[in-house]
Amino acid sequence: MTTPGKGPVEGPWTARVLTIFPEMFPGPLAVSLAGQALAAGRWRLETMDMRAFARDKHGSVDDAPFGGGPGMVMRADVVEAAIEAAMDLPPPLPLVYLTPRGRRFEQDRARELAAGRGLIAICGRYEGVDERVIEQWRPEEISIGDFVLSGGEPAAMALIDACVRLLPGVLGDESSLVEESFERGLLEYPQYTRPRLWQGRAVPDVLLSGHHAQVAAWRRAEAERITRERRPDLWAQHIAVATATRPERVARHDVEESHDDH
Numbered sequence: 001m002t003t004p005g006k007g008p009v010e011g012p013w014t015a016r017v018l019t020i021f022p023e024m025f026p027g028p029l030a031v032s033l034a035g036q037a038l039a040a041g042r043w044r045l046e047t048m049d050m051r052a053f054a055r056d057k058h059g060s061v062d063d064a065p066f067g068g069g070p071g072m073v074m075r076a077d078v079v080e081a082a083i084e085a086a087m088d089l090p091p092p093l094p095l096v097y098l099t100p101r102g103r104r105f106e107q108d109r110a111r112e113l114a115a116g117r118g119l120i121a122i123c124g125r126y127e128g129v130d131e132r133v134i135e136q137w138r139p140e141e142i143s144i145g146d147f148v149l150s151g152g153e154p155a156a157m158a159l160i161d162a163c164v165r166l167l168p169g170v171l172g173d174e175s176s177l178v179e180e181s182f183e184r185g186l187l188e189y190p191q192y193t194r195p196r197l198w199q200g201r202a203v204p205d206v207l208l209s210g211h212h213a214q215v216a217a218w219r220r221a222e223a224e225r226i227t228r229e230r231r232p233d234l235w236a237q238h239i240a241v242a243t244a245t246r247p248e249r250v251a252r253h254d255v256e257e258s259h260d261d262h
């Protein structure tokens with residue numbers, strides 16, 4: 001995008017979604033944090049209806065799989081025409097394909113994508129997309145978890161939401177980012193609010209003490225305990241990073257325990 005006499009203009013972070021169900025968008029992305037940021041122009045959502053790229057008068061975007069079997073496969077020629085149109089628009093954006101076969105989506109990747117200019121997301125339906133278009137365009141294949149959705153759209157929404165909330169100015173309080181799950185390689189510590197006593201359950205005393213250092217130490221210990229108990233994989237990674245960067249702060253029993261879990 002350029003303005004005469006002003007040179008290139010940086011547009012907002014852009015999610016360009018290729019789908020045969022554009023009516024699913026913005027959906028949940030129009031609500032809450034992402035929705036407010038969308039309305040404020042901090043990011044942009046563009047959907048491209050892949051049906052518009054169909055070659056025949058029936059608007060066919062899919063066909064039966066060669067070799068037989070259930071379901072329908074999205075046609076390479078139609079998907080490619082949509083990809084080409086999406087890639088032709090400025091700015092140049094990385095191409096991702098949502099599929100359970102992809103690499104697991106994690107916070108690090110969300111951070112990297114949020115630091116860029118946006119992304120183009122191909123959403124497959126039915127049994128997926130003809131393999132040849134994947135070979136031809138080499139999109140980054142991303143999965144949001146080991147389960148099968150009926151299409152890539154809800155996965156694209158999850159991916160976009162995870163990126164958008166990391167954009168500058170989207171979260172009211174940026175420090176909540178530093179505190180939250182995964183940002184420090186630990187799961188989140190427990191949170192409490194009013195009332196102080198609820199159904200006989202009290203809020204931990206330390207949180208009412210007003211003693212910031214003790215609150216921070218308690219939260220850290222709880223985050224570590226929960227991570228150790230629930231996610232031995234994350235805990236082992238956390239200990240490995242801590243041992244490499246600040247060995248004097250890692251307790252011997254933590255290192256041994258992290259090995260025991262594997």
Ligand code: ADE
Pocket residue numbers: 098099100142143144145146147148149150151152155
């Ligand atoms: N499409 C269908 N299931 C999916 C998943 N788990 N992740 C990403 N895309 C998908």
